[in-house]
Amino acid sequence: MGIKFSLAVVVALVLAALFGARAGGHLFFGVIVPYIAILLFLGGVVYRVLQWARSPVPFRIPTTAGQQKSLPWIPHSKLDNPSTRGQVVVRMILEVLLFRSLFRNTKYEMQKGPRFYYQWEKWLWLAGLAFHYCFLVILIRHLRFFTEPVPFFVHGVERLDALFQVGLPGIYISDLVFIVTVTYLLVRRLIIPQVRYISLPQDYFPLFLLLAIGVTGILTRYFTKVDLIKVKQLTMGIITFRPVVPEGIGVIFFIHLFLVGALFAWFPFSKLMHAGGVFLSPTRNLPNDNRIRRHINPWNYPVKVHTYAEYEDHFREKMIEAGLPVEKQLEES
Numbered sequence: 001m002g003i004k005f006s007l008a009v010v011v012a013l014v015l016a017a018l019f020g021a022r023a024g025g026h027l028f029f030g031v032i033v034p035y036i037a038i039l040l041f042l043g044g045v046v047y048r049v050l051q052w053a054r055s056p057v058p059f060r061i062p063t064t065a066g067q068q069k070s071l072p073w074i075p076h077s078k079l080d081n082p083s084t085r086g087q088v089v090v091r092m093i094l095e096v097l098l099f100r101s102l103f104r105n106t107k108y109e110m111q112k113g114p115r116f117y118y119q120w121e122k123w124l125w126l127a128g129l130a131f132h133y134c135f136l137v138i139l140i141r142h143l144r145f146f147t148e149p150v151p152f153f154v155h156g157v158e159r160l161d162a163l164f165q166v167g168l169p170g171i172y173i174s175d176l177v178f179i180v181t182v183t184y185l186l187v188r189r190l191i192i193p194q195v196r197y198i199s200l201p202q203d204y205f206p207l208f209l210l211l212a213i214g215v216t217g218i219l220t221r222y223f224t225k226v227d228l229i230k231v232k233q234l235t236m237g238i239i240t241f242r243p244v245v246p247e248g249i250g251v252i253f254f255i256h257l258f259l260v261g262a263l264f265a266w267f268p269f270s271k272l273m274h275a276g277g278v279f280l281s282p283t284r285n286l287p288n289d290n291r292i293r294r295h296i297n298p299w300n301y302p303v304k305v306h307t308y309a310e311y312e313d314h315f316r317e318k319m320i321e322a323g324l325p326v327e328k329q330l331e332e333s
């Protein structure tokens with residue numbers, strides 16, 4: 001159900017752009033939709049980050065997976081149970097750049113015997129990492145449409161990516177790996193029963209959407225060979241707020257752009273916001289110094305408290321009558 005629905009939404013988006021652009025809606029698909037998508041993206045990200053920043057975090061709740069800092073002769077696991085800001089930063093860098101927690105992931109399976117087997121889940125980590133890096137490389141390469149002059153590192157990434165010099169225009173390694181890894185992530189969800197059971201439309205949708213973006217991008221570059229000069233006029237027009245819609249850009253480009261617009265507009269309200277959330281997650285950004293520092297809620301205000309001593313003063317006579325132990329006896333009169 002979730003799969004069909006997500007696929008149907010992506011197909012509907014493709015068809016909407018296909019017929020819309022064919023019917024001459026270039027201004028709508030080339031300018032208005034991108035502006036709406038950018039506004040929703042920026043506004044949504046700011047909204048989500050403010051929501052997170054405003055949420056009270058009254059306890060230290062870092063995820064711990066190793067020995068906390070304790071007595072000097074007990075080895076402290078600095079990365080898995082960081083106790084200082086510095087250690088948190090190192091853990092965060094390894095998490096963001098190498099997906100360290102996913103690397104340590106294990107799965108268990110019942111096999112013949114019957115026996116439980118623990119296995120290292122390396123393929124998910126590898127595909128996830130490769131997918132994210134290729135996505136980044138593709139985004140960096142796309143900067144050539146939005147910059148004038150194009151920065152040197154964009155050319156550098158382009159040259160490295162087309163290292164194999166296969167085909168004309170040169171095939172980018174990142175394009176191939178992007179398609180292969182997104183397909184892997186999708187197929188994995190479909191064929192592993194436990195993963196399929198917990199998957200929702202919002203899990204399938206980004207995968208179908210990314211696949212469609214990749215395929216339309218590849219069609220634009222390698223098959224329909226869009227006029228890149230005109231594309232650049234359009235994109236520069238958007239970012240300089242002097243929109244123009246040059247004639248003669250192929251329909252497939254507008255489909256690509258529309259799908260990217262859908263992705264950007266939807267991004268802040270979806271699970272894809274993990275990209276920003278990882279930095280604001282108290283399970284990741286707090287050191288575990290519960291036993292080192294006394295943590296007092298910053299919003300604590302002076303509260304009138306009733307101490308035990310006062311309580312006993314109040315009820316001493318009744319407590320003694322009821323046979324309850326007291327700290328101070330009744331004064332002799």
Ligand code: HEM
Nearest residue numbers: 138142145172175213214217218220221226231235257260
């Ligand atoms: C999430 C963002 C995007 C992704 C994942 C994506 C993905 C891709 C992929 C995989 C290709 C194949 C060739 C290549 O890698 O260069 C491509 C090509 C292309 N994309 Fe995108 N794209 C994105 C955003 C955009 C945007 C915002 C534009 C607006 C101009 C755009 C315009 C193009 C064009 C014109 C090509 C053909 C490039 C060429 O002929 O060299 N893409 N895209």
